[in-house]
Amino acid sequence: MSKPFLAILMGSDSDLPVMTAAVDVLRSLDVEFEIKVSSAHRTPVQTHDYVKDADARGAVAFICAAGMAAHLAGAVAANTTKPVIGVPINSSLDGLDALLSTVQMPGGIPVATVAIGKAGAKNAAYLGAQIMAVGDADLAERLKQERQANTDSIVAKDAALQDKLKNGEL
Amino acid sequence: MSKPFLAILMGSDSDLPVMTAAVDVLRSLDVEFEIKVSSAHRTPVQTHDYVKDADARGAVAFICAAGMAAHLAGAVAANTTKPVIGVPINSSLDGLDALLSTVQMPGGIPVATVAIGKAGAKNAAYLGAQIMAVGDADLAERLKQERQANTDSIVAKDAALQDKLKNGEL
Amino acid sequence: MSKPFLAILMGSDSDLPVMTAAVDVLRSLDVEFEIKVSSAHRTPVQTHDYVKDADARGAVAFICAAGMAAHLAGAVAANTTKPVIGVPINSSLDGLDALLSTVQMPGGIPVATVAIGKAGAKNAAYLGAQIMAVGDADLAERLKQERQANTDSIVAKDAALQDKLKNGEL
Amino acid sequence: MSKPFLAILMGSDSDLPVMTAAVDVLRSLDVEFEIKVSSAHRTPVQTHDYVKDADARGAVAFICAAGMAAHLAGAVAANTTKPVIGVPINSSLDGLDALLSTVQMPGGIPVATVAIGKAGAKNAAYLGAQIMAVGDADLAERLKQERQANTDSIVAKDAALQDKLKNGEL
Amino acid sequence: MSKPFLAILMGSDSDLPVMTAAVDVLRSLDVEFEIKVSSAHRTPVQTHDYVKDADARGAVAFICAAGMAAHLAGAVAANTTKPVIGVPINSSLDGLDALLSTVQMPGGIPVATVAIGKAGAKNAAYLGAQIMAVGDADLAERLKQERQANTDSIVAKDAALQDKLKNGEL
Amino acid sequence: MSKPFLAILMGSDSDLPVMTAAVDVLRSLDVEFEIKVSSAHRTPVQTHDYVKDADARGAVAFICAAGMAAHLAGAVAANTTKPVIGVPINSSLDGLDALLSTVQMPGGIPVATVAIGKAGAKNAAYLGAQIMAVGDADLAERLKQERQANTDSIVAKDAALQDKLKNGEL
Amino acid sequence: MSKPFLAILMGSDSDLPVMTAAVDVLRSLDVEFEIKVSSAHRTPVQTHDYVKDADARGAVAFICAAGMAAHLAGAVAANTTKPVIGVPINSSLDGLDALLSTVQMPGGIPVATVAIGKAGAKNAAYLGAQIMAVGDADLAERLKQERQANTDSIVAKDAALQDKLKNGEL
Amino acid sequence: MSKPFLAILMGSDSDLPVMTAAVDVLRSLDVEFEIKVSSAHRTPVQTHDYVKDADARGAVAFICAAGMAAHLAGAVAANTTKPVIGVPINSSLDGLDALLSTVQMPGGIPVATVAIGKAGAKNAAYLGAQIMAVGDADLAERLKQERQANTDSIVAKDAALQDKLKNGEL
Missing domain, CATH: 1.10.287 (Helix Hairpins)
Incomplete structure (x- = not known):
């Protein structure tokens, strides 16, 4: 098993300008991470396989960013019992659709949802680091x-x- | 391959009282259907396997009912190129969360969304029958x-x- | 009866820049289509007559794009039992008015609603093609x-x- | 041509308990009226024919009550240049869907929209009477x-x- | 008493660019009108006095445009039994605040509300003309x-x- | 001039069950108050006259409760430069219409808005007392x-x- | 104790361009004020200490501006029984998140909320001055x-x- | 330092019926926890002191439940760098106010937000356990x-x- 790391997934490469805010925070905190474009809807097999693999390789938590009917965080959460953090991206309706699609998960499959957009991207990184810090003084x-x-x-x-x-x- | 049929999935058996409205319409129209409890989040493997199997056995279209962060229709649509109909179930926020989670799909993976709740359940059945009627005069x-x-x-x-x-x- | 085709209606020619996304998808899939400016409110007779005529000439499904109090899809659905796909156009309130006016149809008259704007325009085309594919291997x-x-x-x-x-x- | 009157249409007979509030106001003001169940979606021909007939017989204004994707007022307004008053009925989403479907009409085809539900039913009657009073001191x-x-x-x-x-x- | 006319009030001169759409429609229909900047909140006395005076001079109906907590139409309606048309102006929250403040009037004091912004400005003029046409063949x-x-x-x-x-x- | 007091206005006597929460707080704090049913729309003259009179008699602040298109607080604020507190009452749309109609006042005419319903009624009383306490140690x-x-x-x-x-x- | 003054807090210095509207009003009314950047979340100790100190030094009321999950006004109100005015800043969701976070305070801890953005900034200043005027003829x-x-x-x-x-x- | 535990705070004891769902999950997973009524607004000192103390005694994460302008999770997050989970309670506006007040945190102070109400209470417990499991195989x-x-x-x-x-x- 590799060193503990955070696994970041984005549903589209158009989410990257928002998610660089997370990358910057993780680098400033010296936290290991992987970042990947993988869609719940367009690459479901790749998403599934990556989650299973990253989970096995020592991912401590997942950060998932998606817009509109943002299912990525939920789809990842369905395939791991590690903490999954969801970042709603604003690409329509001021991001309200992405927020509700991310946060309103049914009992049993939590997604730790943060704010819409750039503030959320930063906070996903801080939250991921806080979770990793449970085992890293x-x-x-x-x-x-x-x-x-x-x-x-x-x-x-x-x-x-x-x-x-x-x-x-x- | 079996006779053409519609495949109905519900994310929870608590959706059944709403979805019986769809069952009643399909029976009145003499349309073959299967109906199944299967969750995008709690039984992702079973959902995936059923969709692949139903698709191969001749399902003409899928009807998916779910509430809250309703990902079921999207998860099914990610695994088939048959038409997928989504019924938003009202279990919080008057069903607005389920509606947005169902309808706001990204380009390439459509979900044919109908109204929230019982009216939507009926219309999902009518729409499924209309689609099946493309090949059934x-x-x-x-x-x-x-x-x-x-x-x-x-x-x-x-x-x-x-x-x-x-x-x-x- | 002519070759099977999809019939696209737009409530205003200002919807065209959004709906070209549907046209591009249909062309890439080699799907026959007609596209027409016709308003539920300003040309109700023309809309009615076109729907009846297109239905008789072999339209497999209708795609209707409109903004604000978007009644076009519902008005078309009231005049055919073929599948009708609705594309909510954002011209006010981020498109929420058009979404609710399109999707919240009463029981018996379904409209297959897709996402607001360009993503929805694309998905209307994919969904229309999926429906046409019921009779076209x-x-x-x-x-x-x-x-x-x-x-x-x-x-x-x-x-x-x-x-x-x-x-x-x- | 008959005596001047107001023509009330309801999309469903389930709207009657709300619309009796309008009836009571009109009777208290001694205003002539007709009231009819006629749906934009389920009886489009009957709705069209009644509007044309009532218009010719001396209807001064129309009052249209409907819920969900409430198209009735808009469909009537498309077929007359008499004033059309829309009453949004609350049958889902607290009536917000009916309100937006009624009020957000495109330029050229106005619908005079009043409040959601019983207060709106009353006010539709008062407004109809105010309009009729233009020609009735x-x-x-x-x-x-x-x-x-x-x-x-x-x-x-x-x-x-x-x-x-x-x-x-x- | 002067010739019949429509009385237009705007809560702020910043509403003028939207309301010129109403002016253009009225001029094209050859309808007499007055137009005035008068605020429900900042010039309540002037608003009250103008409404009473215009009513007495033969105003057939009032058109009131305001944004935010748009009380102008309601304040006018409280002082006349002539028809009052409300145009919600978008100056915050996409105009949803102005729409709800205008349309959700309590029973007894109707405001005939039209769409948010420019489409509403046009339709206020058409609706005003339709009302005036009750007495003008x-x-x-x-x-x-x-x-x-x-x-x-x-x-x-x-x-x-x-x-x-x-x-x-x- | 009488002893300093708070003046409470309600748009309808149906608001009383909510506003008794304010009365209870004021009595527990031994604060003088008057309470009155007076509507911005149905008794505009009485409302205007009471505000002017109460202002002259030593009202320190006004508390105004109303639902739907809640104009009462704004109408009072237009007639005094004393602090005006608005309590949005939930009688439709979960009180969102009353909240926006109360809080979104244009620059120059403030309304100090508190929460929707009973919590707001209590807080209006506390806030009124806090304001009165500026001159009462x-x-x-x-x-x-x-x-x-x-x-x-x-x-x-x-x-x-x-x-x-x-x-x-x- | 110093001369009576208003204490303005902003959660971020990015709120300053909005809050200068309040500063301008206070200066035009010749009202003493202090203005400070202090965050409920990032400088909770400094915020607490400033509120206690300003309260003791004679602050008559507090004006608190914040965006998103705007807790600043509530956090200040928890530490004083002086009137606290909240200005919701629009930095996401058109300011609806900031409005609800500011206004929906539980019973016992009022926040006098004004409109979103610049109109609210102005009105916070007017309201603050109105409160100060209780003791200043x-x-x-x-x-x-x-x-x-x-x-x-x-x-x-x-x-x-x-x-x-x-x-x-x- | 005591055994690792989760610290649950509720803003009101009226939140207990919802939060027992979290208690049940934690007991079924054999996770240590403390549960406390403590309000961001009404007992800010007690909340602050408890958070500092629990943090020092080995709390792994905090779960905070509150309704309306739900500031509790944010207030806790401002006083610890441990993960803080927020549960929006529905006590007005279907819980939308609590959701936005909890999730829309500014960059630097994350709150891991879960669904509104009982589903969220369950998921807060699962998420807390997932975080604790980082150090507990x-x-x-x-x-x-x-x-x-x-x-x-x-x-x-x-x-x-x-x-x-x-x-x-x-």
């Missing part, structure tokens, strides 16, 4: 540091705003 | 007769209303 | 080949992504 | 009196509430 | 001619499409 | 005590749950 | 003058429109 | 067995349906 520590850095950046933005106010620039 | 004729009977029943209801009005019962 | 075979090509294109896109990853281009 | 006067009575009833309800408050019954 | 005739011209223009667009198809330009 | 203190009591009640509910768990009753 | 007077100016500007816009009409420029 | 095995049992139960339900069909009981 170093990663857990890096997540805490990243959170602190996030806090610091907001504090810095506020400081910049206060400066602007003092200088009458607002 | 007798069924095409029965469909015309049934349509006329439907028209006649509305006309009769109006006649009853006019009687009530004349008799001052409204 | 060659077309059924072409549909299987097209599906395989669709699968192959996703596999190729994934291969390209894997190359990018290996080359550090992502 | 007595009716215009009765409408003003009815409005005043409506105002008085709210004032009376408030008076009752103030009494309750004084008596410590709230 | 010439206008009724012009409305029939305009309807026929609308039909003819769709027929012409279809003819152009058929030419394109014959010439292989599609 | 005793009331400010009572609000803090009530908040603490609210906290304590949740803590007590949790303690009860922990007891149940220990006793194996869950 | 001069500000109450300035609010009345501003309202009159707002009315005058609409009247002027209408006058400009009437001029255009007379000059045949419309 | 025995639990991973139990999850596989439970999944197989779930599959078997659907297969059994289908077998029962087939029996009914053979016996003419459908």
Whole structure:
């Protein structure tokens, strides 16, 4: 079995510009990952085979991004008992269709759904890392540091705003 | 290969009270059908195997009923190039989640979606029969007769209303 | 009676840029079709007469595209017992009005509804071809080949992504 | 030509319990009306013929009630240039489907849409009477009196509430 | 009392680009109208006074356009028993807020609501003219001619499409 | 000028069962209030006159409850520069129509909107009291005590749950 | 304790372009305010500490702007019994997610919610000033003058429109 | 540090009837858990303190259930870098408000959202167990067995349906 990793699937290569946000987060956290274009509807056999293989090779969790009637996360969840994270992509109806298709899973087959679009792509990566950190204390520590850095950046933005106010620039 | 038939799948046996409306229509039209509980998420292998087998045995079209993140019709459509009809079942959000999960399929994998709930169950049966009638002139004729009977029943209801009005019962 | 064909109706010529996606699919599958601008509201007589005529001349199914309070598919379905496919066009409210106006048909008069917009236009063509293939084994075979090509294109896109990853281009 | 009247159509006799609210208002205002069950989808010929006939016989306006993909008002509006009032009936999705199917008419074919359900049924009657009052000064006067009575009833309800408050019954 | 006319109110002068569509229709039908910027919320007194005055001077109906929590039509309807037509303007939430604020009037105070935006602006004008035509046979005739011209223009667009198809330009 | 008070208006006496939740909160906080049935649409003059009068007599803020196309809060806000609180009542579409009609006010005429239904009725009372407390330090203190009591009640509910768990009753 | 002031919090500095509309209103009304970037999720400690501190220093009310799952206003309301105003920012789903996350507060913890986006930002400032005016008669007077100016500007816009009409420029 | 456990929080004890579905799943999987009533808005200090304490004592993940403007999961996520699962409870608007308030988290603070109501409560437990299984191979095995049992139960339900069909009981 290989090193623990996260397996990212996208239903279409048009989802890549959104999902690079997840890739960036995982790289910044030094998390191993694979990323693949594979469709629940157009390549069901390849999707099934990849999930079974990745699961066996040590995938800790799956991240699945899809738009419209977004079935990819559900189709993956049907073939593994590892955690599956779903990212609804906005390609119609502001992404509401993708959100409902991803989150409203029947009892027994959970999909951990995050926000629509880029914010969701980032959070899928953070959530995947949090799950991986259950068995990786170093990663857990890096997540805490990243959170602190996030806090610091907001504090810095506020400081910049206060400066602007003092200088009458607002 | 067996006689042409329609293959009905339901994601849960709790969908049966809705789908009996489809069964009743098919029986009234003398259309062969099979009906099966099989879930996209909980029995993906059985669903896949049944679709491949039914397709080979002469299924003309598939009717798939599911609620919430209703993936069943899409999962069936991914495994056949026969027409697949989707019936959104209302088990949450007034059925809007099931409707969007069924109808918003990506290009290349159509699902012929009908109305939410019992009206949709009936119409799935009529639509399945209309599709089967492409190769069955007798069924095409029965469909015309049934349509006329439907028209006649509305006309009769109006006649009853006019009687009530004349008799001052409204 | 002429050769079997699909009859496409659009409620407005402004729907044409969306519906060319259907035309392209039908041409690639070598399916006969007619395409017509005819409105349920503005040319009700012409719509009625065309449907009756096309039905008699051998139309296998109808594809109807309309936006807003999209009644065209329902108006056609009221005048034929052939399968009627509805394509909701997005011209307001993200197409939700057109979707609900098309799909929520009362029991007895089905409309086979596909996704909003261009994906739906494509899928209307595939679904129409699937229905026509009930009586045309060659077309059924072409549909299987097209599906395989669709699968192959996703596999190729994934291969390209894997190359990018290996080359550090992502 | 007969006396001026309002022509009420319902897509189904199941709409009658809602539409009796319209009947009651019209009777209280002493407005002539006809009421008919006639469906855009199931009796399109009868609907068309009745509209043409009623229009010729002196119908001042049409009131059309329907649920789901509510096309009745639009189908009537396509066949007359008299005012057409649409009442969305709630039989699914809280009536949102019927509302959008009724109100979102394309330019050129207006439908005067009122609220979903019983409040809409009442208001369709008031609106129909207001339209008829364009040519009937007595009716215009009765409408003003009815409005005043409506105002008085709210004032009376408030008076009752103030009494309750004084008596410590709230 | 002046000649019969339609009174158009807009809640904001930013609604004018949409409402010019109504102006164009009324001018093409040779219908008298007044048009005014007056807000239910920002100029309630002026709105009230104008409605009372216009009503007394012979306004046949009112057309009210507003966005967001669109109360203008309702505020006008509260002060007249003449027909009031509401045009929901899209300035947020795709116009759904304006639609619901306009159409969902309580029993007794109808607002004849038309589609969101430009299509609604046109239809408000047609509907206003249809109402005025109750007492103006010439206008009724012009409305029939305009309807026929609308039909003819769709027929012409279809003819152009058929030419394109014959010439292989599609 | 009388003692400071909150002025509650309801569009219909059918809103009273919901609004008693506000009355109960105000009584528990010992806040003076008036409560009145007055409709934006059916008693516009009475509503206008009451608002002007209450404003002059020392009303600190207004609380307005209405359903459907809920214009009451907006109509009140148009006639005062005191704070106006809007409570959307659910009488159709789960209260979404009332919410949007209340909250989506144009710039310049704010309505402080709270949740749909009973929770909103309570919160309108708390918010009204918070506003009154700007000029009433005793009331400010009572609000803090009530908040603490609210906290304590949740803590007590949790303690009860922990007891149940220990006793194996869950 | 400092002079009375309004405390504005934004969940992200990307909300600033919207919230400058509030700043402009407050400056035009000569209302003291503080404005701060502070996130319910990313700087919960800083948010908590600022609210407690501002409350103690004399903040009369809080204005909180946030998008998506907009928790900022609720998080502030949980830590003060001063009035809290919530501005839903549109950064996804047309702002519907932010609106519902802000307004649907449980009983006991009110958030005075205003419209989505810029109109809401303005109205938050007006509402905040109205609340502050409970204890500041001069500000109450300035609010009345501003309202009159707002009315005058609409009247002027209408006058400009009437001029255009007379000059045949419309 | 105690044994690994899941920490369940509910915003109100009225959520308990829904969340017992989670309790039942966790017990059937032999997973340690704590369950607590604690509100983001009414007991923010207690919620904060519990999260910090549970995190330190070895909580592997948090499950948070809340309705309306459901902030509990977000408030917990703001105070830990452990995985947080959100269960939207339906107490208004069919649960759509709770869903959007839970899932639409900004980048950096993920909440793993599951379906609205009872299905979501079950899936929160399965997902929590899947996350815990990252460090517990025995639990991973139990999850596989439970999944197989779930599959078997659907297969059994289908077998029962087939029996009914053979016996003419459908």
